[in-house]
Amino acid sequence: MRVTLPGTGAAATRRATRVSAAAVLLAGLLLPYASSAPAQAAPPPRTTSGATAAVPAASTAAAADDLTGDIAFSVPSGTFQGQVSVSLSTAIAGAEIRYTTDGRPPTATSALYQGTPLRFTRTTELRAQAFTGGSASGKPGTAVYAARDTTTAHDLPVVLIDSYGAGKPGRDYVDTATMIFDPGGGGTTSLAAAPAVATRAGVHLRGQSSASYEKAPYRVEFWDNDNDDADYPVLGMPADSDWVLRGPYPDKSLIREALVFDLGKEMGLQAPRYRFVELYLNTDSGPVRSDDYMGVYMLVETIKNTKNRLDLKKLDEDDTTLPKIQGGYIWKFEWMAAEEPTLPCGGASSTCWNYLEVVDPSPLQPQQKEWLRTYIQDFHNVLHSQNFADPNTGYRAYIDVNSFVDQLIVYELSRNMDANYRSAYFYKDRDTKIFAGPLWDYDLTFGVGGFFQNDQTSGWQYQQTRQPVANDWFTQLLRDPVFVDQVRARWQTLRRGLLSDSALQSRIDALSRPLTNAAQRNFQRWPNLTTRTIGFFTTPTASTWQGQVQYMRDWMLRRAAWLDTTAAWGGPTTSPSPSPSASPSSSPSASPSASPSPSPSPSPSKSPSPSPSPSPSPSGGAPGACSATIRVVSSWPGGFQGEVTVRAGNSAVNGWTVSWSWPGSQAVTQVWGGTRSGSGSTVTVRNESWNGSLAATASTTFGFLANGSAETPTATCTSP
Known part of the structure; x- marks a missing residue:
């Protein structure tokens, strides 16, 4: 679906974004439940292989030249304080220049440039076009000037988005002046510096639940004079038009997503490049001020099939047959x-x-x-x-x-x-x-x-x-x-x-x-x-x-x-090859808990060492039977983690079932390494497909989480 930006004509259409599904999504999610130091430079961006991305300065210059077209602006795009005076000229012989300051492309009836410098005191998108004989001649040009009233120094790159007083971006693209400032040799930058990127850009709100945050995420698309994609290299990352600003908000470490991206890349998974930045978002008609500061964001590549992103074979519209x-x-x-x-x-x-x-x-x-x-x-x-x-x-x-x-x-x-x-x-x-x-x-x-x-x-x-x-x-x-x-x-x-x-x-x-x-x-x-x-x-x-x-x-x-425990991915790493004719067993499952955990579990700052309570005597059985013991791995107010060891007797077993009854109001909320059945105070757990066969005297374990005070009741084990 596409929409036409106001005043841009049918040729300048943009993709519409989805109507927010946040309310539907969150309703579905909730349905099952009630309830001044020295400056430090930022690290370089990483490619998917972990290497720093090399981006030629010519890429930025080419995109900027395309934006200015055949119009020469005496002042390049950037910020100003108080007032900026701009003169226009063109190399096109015999041409007159017409211009607009409301974002619309100039026409033959737009204001005529008289040779006197144009003066601006507000953030302005200055668009100009040469005309000869009443017809457009040459390429149109645009420069963007953002009024500022703050000089805070930053040791991270800075992104400035100014919506020309149109308010906070919603679900549809809003025309903006967008600039990116990279710390120089001194390790800091500010809005008073020359921007590394200054361009027209469409910006819209993105995300589902995160779209409701005050510190919201945004999609940014760099535009040329025809509202088509304009590729700019950004902060060492390869040139592209499409970017996302993700603002860590519930993540108060600010680094969770960056950590996963970095680890995933080094493991061999595909993950987008990113840079940490600080964002200013000016949505009123005044200059950019300190209260337009929006905090630390990640500027992230979008996931798309292009040479510099996820580089796959391109499917054209006529690629409808093999191969x-x-x-x-x-x-x-x-x-x-x-x-x-x-x-x-x-x-x-x-x-x-x-x-x-x-x-x-x-x-x-x-x-x-x-x-x-x-x-x-x-x-x-x-x-x-x-x-x-x-x-x-x-x-x-x-x-x-x-x-x-x-x-x-x-x-x-x-x-x-x-x-x-x-x-x-x-x-x-x-x-x-x-x-x-x-x-x-x-x-x-x-x-x-x-x-x-x-x-x-x-x-x-x-x-x-x-x-x-x-x-x-x-x-x-x-x-x-x-x-x-x-x-x-x-x-x-x-x-x-x-x-x-x-x-x-x-x-x-x-x-x-x-x-x-x-x-x-x-x-x-x-x-x-x-x-x-x-x-x-x-x-x-x-x-x-x-x-x-x-x-x-x-x-x-x-x-x-x-x-690392044997209930998870610890222990030996040898497993029999599956028989091609073997029937699959039931899929792992876990019974839902009554309600989500209201807060992170209290726990010590180091990995807890198992400190089991005295284990009850294991249940015994005839040769070929099995036994089971329960121990407490860790506990906290209102809950605990347990581990059950299942051991074969003097003969091998081909499947096991462990049962126990709680002495009080304890209730299991999750099981791993086994399939739970039953309800109330009685708990029954059967083996998974991969841990049911035990050689004589061999053992396996499964684990569980439970509400209530920690207990180790006597468990019984039976085998077919």
Whole structure:
């Protein structure tokens, strides 16, 4: 869908943005529940390989020359204080110059430039065109001048957006003057400096729940004189027209998303480049003032199929037959907020996907849509079939398994509240399988969110019970012992390097250090460090920004420690190859808790050491039977984490069931490593498909979270 900007004519149309789905999305989300230091330079941007992006200055000059066209402006685009005087000229012989200051392109009846400098005291978009004989001659030109009344020094790059008094951008694009200032050799910059980029740009509000924040996210699209895309290199990142400003708001460390992007890139996943910036957004007709400061943002590349972004084969409109129709494609799952074109799922509603939105190509031809839908449906059907794990004809024939393994690790380490449900991207090139990624939207992570237990350091995020399900692909993959073993082996390898405790802490230090001064300004503008609930989400509280960073650090280390346990990805990494004819067992499941955790779980600053209460005597049995013991791993006011060890007797067992009864009002809220059934005070847990067979005297473990005071009741174990 496209809209015409007021006064620009039919040739200058822009894409319309979606009507906000935030209210619908949040209603669905809530439905199941009640309830002056030395300046420091910013780090260089990273490419997908981790290298600094080299961008020629000629790219910026070319885009700027295209904007000025055949008009010479005596003062280049930038900011001014008080008043600016601008003279116009052109090299076109015998031409007169006509101009506008209201954003409209000049016509033969627009104001005639008389040779006297034009004087401006307000932010102005000066557009000019040469005319000969009453007809436009040569290229039009534009310069943008922003009035300012602040000189604050910044040690991060600064982005200025001025809407010419049109108010705060909404869901439709608003014409703006947009400028970017990069710290110079002294390590600081200000709005008084010469901008590295100064251009026309369309800006609109983006996001779902985040769109309701005072510190809102924005989409920025650089425009040329015809309102078409204009590619500018930005802060060391390759030239493009499309960018996103993401303002960390519930993430009071300011670095959660940047951390995930950096880790994902080094693991081999696709992730956008970014730079930390500070934003000024001027929405009134006055000069830019200090109260237009909006805080620390991330300026991020959008996900799109271009040479400098996700570089896939381009599908043209006439690529509707083999082999070209096979790619490239980008799609995502956007729970309760998917835009057309969407792909329907065929089959049982209990297993089908929902909210699958095709991102690229756009427009999507009917033949391309049907080819992609059929391909994804074939993969989905195989994943739910009896022979889903067959190494030749099963799911491995359709997906790049390594990317799915790494995506799962990123989801679970961060406990992304929206894992698998929203901003869950996938892509397929013409000659490849399906890849997981690129990474996007990781602010509700590392203890921020509060829904679906995502603020707990124990348990599995993929087992969240949000309905309707967006997709169950990872749940199905985890039925395969070989896939589970591949995840476990990859995790253990990463823990010896990229994801070791020391490496994670060093990375947090490197990300947070350049933000020290900017964070002070951010939280002077948004004093929410001790606010528990932001929007609909629970967040950690601390009296300082440094305390917020420390909370994230501690939470992450505790989470990694839990993933190191045998209930998760610790232990040996050998699993039998799946039999091609074996029938899949039931998918892992978890019963929903009565309500979300209202706040991050109280816990020590270091990974808790297991301090079990005295274990009861294990239950015994005849040869071939099994025994089970319960221990408390950690506890906090109102809840605790437990671990159950299941051990075979003198003979092997092929499946086990553990039961116990609580002595009081305790209630299990989540189980991993087993499938729970029953209700009330009696708990029954059966094995998963991958841990039911135990050799004589061998053991396995499963874990659980529970409400109430910590107890270790006697457990019984039976085996078929």
